[in-house]
Amino acid sequence: MSFRLDFVVIDQQPDQSRLALTLHNLSDRPLCLWSLHFTLGRWINHTSLTHGKLEQVGSYCTLTPSHHEELKPNGHFYTEFTIGTKPFTLLDDGIIDAFICSNEGHAPLITPQPVEITAFGLQQPHRDRHSTPLEPAAAICLVPAPQQLTPLAGEFTLTPLSAISLGTPLAEGCCRWLQVELKHQLNEPINVHPQGNIHYQYREQLAEGAYQLLVEQDDIWLLASSKAGFCHATSSLLQLLPPQPNHRAETARRLPMVEISDAPHFGHRGMMLDCARHFHPVARIKFLLNQLARYKFNVFHWHLTDDEGWRVEIDAYPELTRIGAWRGPNEPIQPQFTSISHRYGGYYTKQDIRDIIDYAADRGIMVIPEIDIPGHCRAAIKSLPELLVDPQDSSVYRSIQGYNDNILSPALQGTYTFLTKVLDEICALFPAPYVHIGADEVPTGVWTDSPACRALMDEHGYADPMELQGHLLRFAEHHLNSKGKRMMGWEEATHGDKVSKDTIIFSWLNEQAGLSAAQAGYDVVMQPGQSTYLDMAQGDSADEAGVDWAGKLVLEQVYQYQPFADLPTSDPAHQRIRGIQCALWCELINSQSRFEYMIYPRLLAIAEIGWTAPEKRSWPDFTARLAGQFAYLDKVGINYRRCE
Incomplete structure (x- = not known):
């Protein structure tokens, strides 16, 4: 690499930071008519530069030296500037990408040359990576927690000979979803047949979104009155499936027998x-x-x-x-x-x-x-x-x-x-x-x-x-x-x-x-950023990915969120809540x-938070069920943040 860029914090106040940028020419040739192009997520005070001129559009910055000075072989260019924001605490706060452009030939197009960017020099003490202790994995680990779940004695054995009995057109969509998922599990398709042993059946008395799921030794029953309810029953059924065969030689999957009655807290x-x-x-x-x-x-x-x-x-x-x-x-x-x-x-x-x-x-x-x-x-x-x-x-x-x-x-x-x-x-x-x-x-x-x-x-x-x-x-x-x-x-x-x-x-x-x-x-x-924004860093360690304008957001803090928790339950504002949402903003993703x-x-x-009523939620119980979910996340190859 012919060029290296160093970026460090040299002074930090509660609402203002002074930073130093150094560009090194590691080549054996002078760099003439050059400009440095880089991205930075905070606004630079352009008048504060000690050397050079800066243009900034969004996160895109173009730095040019004063008087077209050349950058000599094995030489460096140094400048300082001020940013009027809260202190920098994360490596992701630094320069994310950069390149050099030299217009010696006065070419009309920008021709980028790569730059090595060293780690952002923070003025922060070392902080250990946040860890979240978990309870031992639960035997049945449904997330979100259902309203009522009763374990039963015994197992249902799912094999390629199992079939789906579609008793209502309301379940056609989730039936297709279930077929796709079961084919991944069994490596063979599951058919729809009137005499199947996985039954979707309509139940008028169940509310919109509510469902009942009964897993017996020979049959599975998914009951609902709406498309949403059948999808919710299907998601619970899929979570009951073990991520891997119970024994290496088996292609079948054995599900625990359970009875579930469930409905969402928020719509x-x-x-x-x-x-x-x-x-x-x-x-x-x-x-x-x-x-x-x-x-x-x-x-x-x-x-x-x-x-x-x-x-x-x-x-x-x-x-x-x-x-x-x-x-x-x-x-x-x-x-x-x-x-x-x-x-x-x-x-x-x-x-x-x-x-x-x-x-x-x-x-x-x-x-x-x-x-x-x-x-x-x-x-x-x-x-x-x-x-x-x-x-x-x-x-x-x-x-x-x-x-x-x-x-x-x-x-x-x-x-x-x-x-x-x-x-x-x-x-x-x-x-x-x-x-x-x-x-x-x-x-x-x-x-x-x-x-x-x-x-x-x-x-x-x-x-x-x-x-x-x-x-x-x-x-x-x-x-x-x-x-x-x-x-x-x-x-x-x-x-x-x-x-x-x-x-x-x-x-x-x-x-x-x-x-x-x-x-x-x-x-x-x-959808308050302090509780639901998934682009927030997951702890105080400088190498945590993300941003922190709304603060750091660890798993425990997310789980504790309850809308309008300080209002009496009788306050009419509660009736205005349609639900909750999380967000992933993707500037850095x-x-x-x-x-x-x-x-x-x-x-x-x-x-x-969205599904389970506050009085039914328990942090220790959640962590036990979460621990049981990791085998599935591993199986499908999801790069989740480890808790411990």
Whole structure:
């Protein structure tokens, strides 16, 4: 490697840090007309550099030396700068990726040269890796814990001669799911036959989502009144299967005889996956859906658009995926986060999405799309500047992620044309009765120096530019309503006070945000970052993967979460809670291994919060059942974070 980059903290205060960056030329040639390109997740005070000049777009930084000075062989370039944020505690807080570009030949294109990045030099004392003591594995280890489970004496033996008796069309989807899973277990298909010994049967008296499961010596009975209930019964049945044959010579599987009566605590039990920051292939999403179904989640919230990528095919605007789905050093959208030296991206065709929706439906999971507006729209704006850019807007702002050009204008007709066409196609593509429109993190300063926005404010009597956000969201809500859809949004959707109480609010900043929305009359889904964000680091050790803006989030802390726990149970705000959700934001997640490490085993704790009533939850009991789940996670090759 010809170049090495060192990055260290040299002074750290509660709200400000001083850092030093050193670039070494390890080659035998001088480096002329050079620039260093790197990614850093925090905003650098550009005026604080001691040497060189810096440009930053999001996490993408370009550092050039003053006066075009060359970097001599075996020489180095040194600069210091200030970042005005909380202290750095994780190696992931440092420079993630970097390359050098030399324009000696004045080439119009950036030609990256690799750089070795040494470990981030933190001013932090060593902290041991967090460990979570577990109880010995339980004999029956269902997660989430069912309402009632009675062990019975004996076993049911599952063999390739077993068959499924499908007594109701409501179970057709989960029957297909069960067949797929049993084929993996037995290496032979399980047929559907009227005389089968695995019985799906309709029971009208059971509530929506509830089920009963009875495993006898010769028969298995799965009883429910709904598609959801049959899927929940199937997930419990699959968890009763041993991950490996009971004996090496056997192909059969022996299940413990049990009787289960069960129903969910919350109706909405979701996971949000960010596919905009890093693109996750279809196979990865399907594998995740399988695990979500196994642990009785019923919502997959799909974050499909953001500043760094547009991931859904839109026929009306092919530019959204031709341009907006890709980023790189020579692309309209600059590199971000990782893999910055080459073109990176991807998108889902409509057929990909239909396939995922059908796959999820068989497993009892509803797919809710998110098209994030009016902020987080840089990929769309870069793709369609002639439609979405107001050339007269001189407003100065910077989003929390470091962009000054990522907000739709409520005063452009093109914005409404764009939203109408995009939402029409999204509504036609996704059968769910909901569409999530984001609405988060619109910064102050936006729309303040736009003649068109000022005219729109005067027309409607708006006093605050932020009322324009409500104006735009109200349009989106009415349009979605006309398509038979109910709007969802992050808690900022209430800003501007223009959307109706029919909008469902997702709280993310903290618990209080959800409580305030509930008390104002909104239905809420609880997703506070401090308890449910799976991109948070899982302990204080510097080498833990993740971020920590909402704090470190260990397994015990996840399990302890209970929405509105301090409110009396009689408080009407409890009736506004539709459920809970976890989230995986993916700025730093670009591989299957890291994807799984951040999700598991915390996903199982979230599953129990959503399904099991608080009075039925027990940490020691959960850890015993969790310990029993690891054999399955090992069998399917999931890279979960070890507890001990």
